[in-house]
Amino acid sequence: MLYxxxxxxxxxxPILSAxxxxxxxxxxxxxxxxDTDALIDTGAQKTVVALEAVRKVGLSKxxxxxxxxxxxxxxxxxxxxxxxxxxxxxxxxxxxxxSGCDLSHIPFYRCxxxxxxxxxxxxxxxxxxGTWQITENSTKSWVEPPEGFDPDLWxxxxxxxxLSAVLRSASASQYTDTYNHPPRPAAAAPPIADxxxxxxxxxxxxx
Amino acid sequence: MATDQQARLAVELEYFSQHKAEWLAHKTGxxxxxKENRPLGFYPSFEVAYRAGAATFGLETDFLVKQILEHEPVxxxx
Numbered sequence: 001m002l003y004x005x006x007x008x009x010x011x012x013x014p015i016l017s018a019x020x021x022x023x024x025x026x027x028x029x030x031x032x033x034x035d036t037d038a039l040i041d042t043g044a045q046k047t048v049v050a051l052e053a054v055r056k057v058g059l060s061k062x063x064x065x066x067x068x069x070x071x072x073x074x075x076x077x078x079x080x081x082x083x084x085x086x087x088x089x090x091x092x093x094x095x096x097x098x099s100g101c102d103l104s105h106i107p108f109y110r111c112x113x114x115x116x117x118x119x120x121x122x123x124x125x126x127x128x129x130g131t132w133q134i135t136e137n138s139t140k141s142w143v144e145p146p147e148g149f150d151p152d153l154w155x156x157x158x159x160x161x162x163l164s165a166v167l168r169s170a171s172a173s174q175y176t177d178t179y180n181h182p183p184r185p186a187a188a189a190p191p192i193a194d195x196x197x198x199x200x201x202x203x204x205x206x207x
Numbered sequence: 208m209a210t211d212q213q214a215r216l217a218v219e220l221e222y223f224s225q226h227k228a229e230w231l232a233h234k235t236g237x238x239x240x241x242k243e244n245r246p247l248g249f250y251p252s253f254e255v256a257y258r259a260g261a262a263t264f265g266l267e268t269d270f271l272v273k274q275i276l277e278h279e280p281v282x283x284x285x
Contacts, residue, residue, distance in 0.1 A: 016261050043285035061215045062257065062272045066281045073281060077215075080257055080272070095254045101284075114284065 005040040005125065005132040005177065009111060010084040011053055013060070015094040032057060035086065036110040040123070040132070044114035047083075047096070050103040053110045054079055059098070067099060076101055083117070088175035090136050093117065133176040218243055219271035230275045242270040249275075 012033035034056050046067070049059075059079035066073050076099045084092040096116070103110060122135040219241040226246075230239065238256035240247040242264055250256035253272060260270045 013266060014257065014261065016258060016266065041284075043283070045282040046284060048284055060266070061269050064216070064220065066279070067284045068281050069284050095257050097253060099282075099284075112284065 006037050006109065007040065007085060007113065007175075007177075008035060008087045009038045009113075010035050010086050011049060011057055011098075011111065012082050012084070013057065014080050015082045015092065033084075037108060038111035038113045039106060039109045040118070041112040041114055042118065042123075044112050045116070047098050047114040047117050048101045048103065048112040049079070049081065049098045050110040051100050054098075054100040057081070059100075062097065065099060067101065074101075085175075088134075090121070090134065090175060093120075131176065133174065135174045215269050216271050219269075220273075222246075223271060223273055227275065231277055234275045235277065236275065238272055238274050240270060240272055242268075 010033050034053055036053060046065075048067075059081050061077050062080045063078035064075060065078050066075050078097050078099055081096060081098045082092065082094050083096065098111075103112070106112075120136065122137065124133045124135070126132065222241055222244050223239070230249075234249050237249040237251060238253055239249050240256050240260040240263075242260070247260060247263055247270075248256075250259060253274070256272045260272060264270050
């Protein structure tokens, strides 16, 4: 579980070049993006970000929702964020909903990548070989997952949308990795990387 | 901190619950953007709705973006 398929991601506020930005408080400048490891979780319908990362980035709250977890149903806040993938050529997600949650039970990760993100990719998991691969075919910046629609509404329409996205694919991006990384020290979770630090000094999940 | 988080969007969520029944008739599945006691509009997707809200209210303020559904979804995270 702890050393499953993971990606290095950069979490930040939504990327909206056309939006009218209001002046930001000085304390927030320079701390708007944070790099962390994210665990790919096919059992998660929605992507979840640790509250620690939410606070660090200063994400805006846009909704509340309920999550059914192994521990029962919990009410959580929903934030708007962007996700980038600095170590691979996957397209950035400029605007998306993320649920803020306590993830202290998975100490190495501050994000669970759920099926709302996986719906953009082809994800191949080879358990016997200990490898996994993501292929990104769609040219769309975002494809709504089936769970995001009222089942009565999406039916044939969504199937056409997904098919259309695949048919309009340009060059496919591919990222392959192994999940058999050596475990990190079992001490406290590593701190979230300082975005101002040189890239070479940031935590890197290489095998 | 938890109390502060719950207070954020409390006015907007209350406004949504007061008007949800009337919106369900013709807006089911759409996303509504609400700031305080004022709906900005209805949109076909989350991203379109958020961009409209950000263009109007800016990036540094909370506003509600919520899909109009008869039953509030509970999402599985295991």
